[in-house]
Amino acid sequence: xxxxxxxxxxxxxxxxxxxxxxxxxxxxxxxxxxxxxxxxxxxxxxxxxxxxxxxxxxxxxxxxxxxxxxxxxxxxxxxxxxxxxxxxxxxxxxxxxxxxxxxxxxxxxxxxxxxxxxxxxxxxxxxxxxxxxxxxxxxxxxxxxxxxxxxxxxxxxxxxxxxxxxxxxxxxxxxxxxxxxxxxxxxxxxxxxxxxxxxxxxxxxxxxxxxxxxxxxxxxxxxxxxxxxxxxxxxxxxxxxxxxxxxxxxxxxxxxxxxxxxxxxxx
Amino acid sequence: xxxxxxxxxxxxxxxxxxxxxxxxxxxxxxxxxxxxxxxxxxxxxxxxxxxxxxxxxxxxxxxxxxxxxxxxxxxxxxxxxxxxxxxxxxxxxxxxxxxxxxxxxxxxxxxxxxxxxxxxxxxxxxxxxxxxxxxxxxxxxxxxxxxxxxxxxxxxxxxxxxxxxxxxxxxxxxxxxxxxxxxxxxxxxxxxxxxxxxxxxxxxxxxxxxxxxxxxxxxxxxxxxxxxxxxxxxxxxxxxxxxxxxxxxxxxxxxxxxxxxxxxxxxxxxxxxxxxxxxxxxxxxxxxxxxxxxxxxxxxxxxx
Numbered sequence: 001x002x003x004x005x006x007x008x009x010x011x012x013x014x015x016x017x018x019x020x021x022x023x024x025x026x027x028x029x030x031x032x033x034x035x036x037x038x039x040x041x042x043x044x045x046x047x048x049x050x051x052x053x054x055x056x057x058x059x060x061x062x063x064x065x066x067x068x069x070x071x072x073x074x075x076x077x078x079x080x081x082x083x084x085x086x087x088x089x090x091x092x093x094x095x096x097x098x099x100x101x102x103x104x105x106x107x108x109x110x111x112x113x114x115x116x117x118x119x120x121x122x123x124x125x126x127x128x129x130x131x132x133x134x135x136x137x138x139x140x141x142x143x144x145x146x147x148x149x150x151x152x153x154x155x156x157x158x159x160x161x162x163x164x165x166x167x168x169x170x171x172x173x174x175x176x177x178x179x180x181x182x183x184x185x186x187x188x189x190x191x192x193x194x195x196x197x198x199x200x201x202x203x204x205x206x207x208x209x210x211x212x213x214x215x216x217x218x219x220x221x222x223x224x225x226x227x228x229x230x231x232x233x234x235x236x237x238x239x240x241x242x243x244x245x246x247x248x249x250x251x252x253x254x255x256x257x258x259x260x261x262x263x264x265x266x267x
Numbered sequence: 268x269x270x271x272x273x274x275x276x277x278x279x280x281x282x283x284x285x286x287x288x289x290x291x292x293x294x295x296x297x298x299x300x301x302x303x304x305x306x307x308x309x310x311x312x313x314x315x316x317x318x319x320x321x322x323x324x325x326x327x328x329x330x331x332x333x334x335x336x337x338x339x340x341x342x343x344x345x346x347x348x349x350x351x352x353x354x355x356x357x358x359x360x361x362x363x364x365x366x367x368x369x370x371x372x373x374x375x376x377x378x379x380x381x382x383x384x385x386x387x388x389x390x391x392x393x394x395x396x397x398x399x400x401x402x403x404x405x406x407x408x409x410x411x412x413x414x415x416x417x418x419x420x421x422x423x424x425x426x427x428x429x430x431x432x433x434x435x436x437x438x439x440x441x442x443x444x445x446x447x448x449x450x451x452x453x454x455x456x457x458x459x460x461x462x463x464x465x466x467x468x469x470x471x472x473x474x475x476x477x478x479x480x481x482x483x484x485x486x487x488x489x490x491x492x493x494x495x496x497x498x499x500x501x502x503x504x505x506x507x508x509x510x511x512x513x514x515x516x517x518x519x520x521x522x523x524x525x526x527x528x529x530x531x532x533x534x535x536x537x538x539x540x541x542x543x544x545x546x547x548x549x550x551x552x553x554x555x556x557x558x559x560x561x562x563x564x565x566x567x568x569x570x571x
Contacts (some may be wrong), residue, residue, distance in 0.1 A: 003368070003371055003372045008372055009373075014365070017442065018387045021401075022393075025405065038411065074310075078307045078310050081306070083309035084300050084305045085301055085307065085308070089298060089303065090297060090298075090300075091297050091298075091302060093304065094565075098304060107547065109543060111498070111523055113319070114505075115324045116317075116318025117318050119318065119325055119533060126492075174495070179449065200395035200397065203506065206524075217397045219504065219512075220397050224397075224404060233401075233405075236398045240393060240398055247389070247393060
């Protein structure tokens, strides 16, 4: 049943509302003056030069990039291992427990897990460190890698693995040469999500911040609280562009992979 | 060669004995992949179980279980719990009501409109929570986009005070959480076969009748799932209420952070965090009787 014209128009309007924030922020980042005004006094890129030459911003940018990379790598490895254990493994740990542990972080509100990470990190001196925040953030990304890989593993035709075994491959060989390559893309997509989650995360980052270690969203948050200026807008745009680029590269990579796979099945 | 054959036979035998289902009963043995999972499970214990466990330990021992009494007698905390529940409820209703038409158009329109709307929706995910909250601040400020526009047009002389009010929080939170309502609704709407609606139409039902007696009831599980997701997410929000909300009505997150980072009272702060977690878990357990949480989280995807 086709939606009516009015409903369609409303949904387009709402779609615009989803794009509006970053467009609005972009327009304010091009101000010539030091204040955010409406309409903005255009047009200058001075604030982009400013953020590139300010240590506060470049340090935060770097911190965020390192923490997010660490979180993404940890999520990739741990999430994939958990999914493999659930779908292919046998051990003394029941599957229901593994699933509960793997998706648990999705259910716990960030403010609660933030308190937990903070208590533990203070005890062992990991607040204000890349390692501490990277570990904490990895737990937020793991559910996504886990769910992605688990879905891919359960969608896999068992005949493919069976065929490899019939051809003489052992369990391990089958897994490493057949199963893993087929689910690696899903794992990778999950870990890209984990990267972005960490890249955007403020609450836990806020608990871990120290005068010498702050991530990008935490610095943006501090600026927004104390009074934003056009440089805040510029850095917000930069952070968003990084997210969009990473998603875009992942999407293109996925399309290329699918095409290659299609071609190899046709040949 | 000979050894390989034996290994294949063995592994296939094992496959047959277990019937592919790795987990039933106590007679399980270890295999390679199970062993690989052990360090991963240990990692999860370190990053998930220990932090949550430490909250419980702190709340019970620093100085003692009296923390829970202090937390629940604290007027600020009690008010914040009610304010948060009320805010989450309003935001959930708004998200479902506003998100439904969007999801409907996504599921039922031409491919071109659908891809435009999907890309717009993706923008919401690409723009971080912090950035979107910042945008709302720019829009609602006394010197922000809306007030400047209204004054320039001449509709008002003085700026309308919108920032630091509950209104700003509801608006910002709804905008931020809408995608989380739209996606489950969209997924549910796609599962309804068009023939079902066509059948009703061919029997003479009008469009509105088809919608209210066929489509809407069929999407109810998705709507409940989306609602629970939004509600639970809203309960744990800290940044958006903090930036857009006023100092007078604090939400749970603000009160907990104040306790721990400003009053340095980890014990009571932990008790508050534990109470928050208990509220969330209760809601999830109650609603899991209505909808399958696994469907919500997408774990069931493979079986569909």
